Amino acid sequence: MLFDVLIKNGTIIDGSGQPMFRGDVGIREGVITDIGNLHNDHAEIEINATGKYIAPGFIDVNNHSDTYWRIFLDPTLESLVYQGVTTIIGGNCGSSLAPLVSHDVIKSIQKWTDLKNVSLNWLTMKEFLREVDKKNLTVNFASLVGHGTLRRGLVGDEVRDISPDEMKMMKKMLRQAMKEGALGFSTGLVYTHAKLASSREIAELAEIVKKYDGVYTTHIRGESHALIRSVEEAIRIAQITGVRLQISHLKAMGKKNWPLMEEAINLVETARTSGIDVHFDVYPYTSTGSVLYILLPDWVTEGGRDMMLTRLKDPEIRKRVVKEMKANEYDYSKITISISALDKALNRKKITEIAEVQGKSVEDAIIDVLIASNGHVVTMMEVLSEKNVDKGVINPFSMVSSNGSGYNIEHRDTGEIVHPRNFGSFPRVLAEYVRERGVVGWEEAIRKMSGLPAEKFKIEKRGVIAEGNYADIIVFDPANIRDVATIDNPYQYSQGIDWVLVNGQPVIKNGLITQSRAGQVLRRKSSLFEF
The missing domain is CATH 2.30.40.10 (Urease, subunit C, domain 1)
Structure with missing residues (x-):
């Protein structure tokens, strides 16, 4: 034959x-x-x-190639393909590129993408997916609906509760996007514009997702001291609504909070024994990638980026911000700038080094860098415990994800220092956890990257090698x-x-x-x- x-x-x-x-x-x-x-x-x-x-082929359930605009700038997504990734799911952590109430909503991805690169010719999920179709990506692509995208579309930069009419509108848009092919719904409850969203608001939207048999993924409200509360909230929403729950990049940030990881995993296991369909995903690194402004007290970022910058420029308010930051639990020596709108010379620099060179406190240096770069700074923070990453990878209810995007090696020339997870997550698990340390078997590790994600996200006829x-x-x-990618030299396939x-x-x-x-x-x- x-x-x-x-x-x-x-x-x-x-x-x-x-x-x-x-x-x-x-x-x-x-x-x-x-x-x-x-x-x-x-x-x-x-x-x-x-x-x-x-x-x-591997299914990356927590991918950001859409909101980092990579699917448009570089549809080959080489760093993912070289890892064996054949399907990516976008629309994660509360940010999706559709549905949009208006083109202004795209501001919700401003934390990740320089909007100079952005041109839009869609509003609905149907129109967006049709545009992606035209790009002929190297890998398969599916999308969730971002809660932040829905909410920002209606309240703009105001940080406030949703009105009953707005809630109706959000539900209508979510319903429509699900009908047009979205796999589910995501939240990013740690980000300024979603912080105010109540559990009830999320649960009402999750009910719609359940009705369309979709999945609810969440970047939970807190991943440091509030970790347990935040995991409990996510599980409670799944319990009330019956929706399938995926906790994105589960982790305990900051040494003080490392003991909480075990408790968080126990909550997941207990929920499963009572019939709640909950899983989580992890990436195999001890450093995280996040926006610099999360180091500020919550109230500073209320009202969006412009309000944040106005407050930081006010000398009296600034004093209060510095005082509150000094009481914080962050170990600033673990924080490196990876992407900023400023001079590329800042990239790769530790915040503590910048403060030292400028002869000022670390808190003042953070504020000055945010003001100078118009709030657009992405960092890498070495704040996770190796033991906890192990616990996450080994757990039977975890999947492996990159929480990253697709790049080519030439992207190095931009001066951006991207996280090595964009280039290495999946092979890293197979090399380190399976072959070298033997803490998880080949079959189980592969299942966490393929069969389990396909089953959870209801991706038909993929994820398993079977006839048909x-x-x-x-x-x-x-x-x-x-x-091969490292923090110092991430651009290696x-x-x-x-x-x-x-x-x-x-x-x-x-x-x-x-x-x-x-x-x-x-x-x-x-x-x-x-x-």
Whole structure:
């Protein structure tokens, strides 16, 4: 029999968590048609996988290539493809690129993207997904609806409660976006504009998501001292509404709060025993990437960026801000600037170094950097515990995600220091946790990256190597797969993945990227009973 692609002599890890087995995989018209002994068959493309593992392509459930505008600026998303990622889910942490009440709403992504790069020709989820379709991404793309995007569309820069009419409008927009293919709904409750949202507001929206059988993902309200309260809130919303819950990048920030991670994971496990469908995702690094303004007291950022800058420029208010920051729990020596609208010389500098050079307190240096860069500063903070990252990766209810975006190596020339997770998350887990330390098995690790995410987010016919499923497949060398990106030199592609197929098309061939851009836009499948 003649196949389009035939992968021979490999060991198949099918993504379901079942034990690996020897076998060949035959592919026709982008679909897996045969699995078994196909030694006598042939194909236009034959891949010899002797000594290699064949696995489903990875599904990155917490990706930001949309809000960082990467899907438009660089649709090849090479740093993700070289990790074996074949599907990304955008619209995370409360920010999505649709639906928009008006084009002004795009301000909600201002924390991540220089808006000079942004031009919009859509408002609805349907129009947005159609635009992405035209971009011919290398990987498959799906989107959630961002709560912050809905809310900002209605209240603008005001930080206040939602009126009953606005609530109706938010529900209507969410309902429509779900019908148009969104996989679910996300919140970023740590960010200024969502902080005021009550649990009730979120629960009312989560009810709609449940009705359309979508998933609710949340960047919880607090990941340091408020971690337990915040996890409890997310679980309570899932309990009340019955929605499937995904806690994004679960972590305990700051040494003082490290002991809370175990308690947070216990809450998840207890919730599951009482029938709540809750999972969480983690990335395998001890440093986080976040906006610099989260170091300010909450009240300073109320009303948005312009209000924040006005307050910081007022000498009296500034004194109060500095005083409150001094009482804070942050270890400022762990904070490095990675992206700023200022002089690129600042990137890679520690906040404490900047303060020292300028002969001022760290708090004053933070305020001055925020004012000078118009509030647009992204940092890396070395604030997580290695032991806690282990606990997260090993837990049976966790998935692996990057919480990052796709870049190419040339992006280095911008002077931005991106987080190594953009280049290394998935191979890092396989190299360090599976091969080197043996704390999790190959089958379980692959399941956390493929079968489990597909099941949770209801991505049909993907995530598992099975006959009739789409051919999103990777072939890798278990002895050589590894991440190379570091904090100091993030712009390095991962190694050890020889082939990546997206919908049956090779996007990596013999370890090198091809010209093929075979990704599809994935839309939620609607049921017959929707109205």
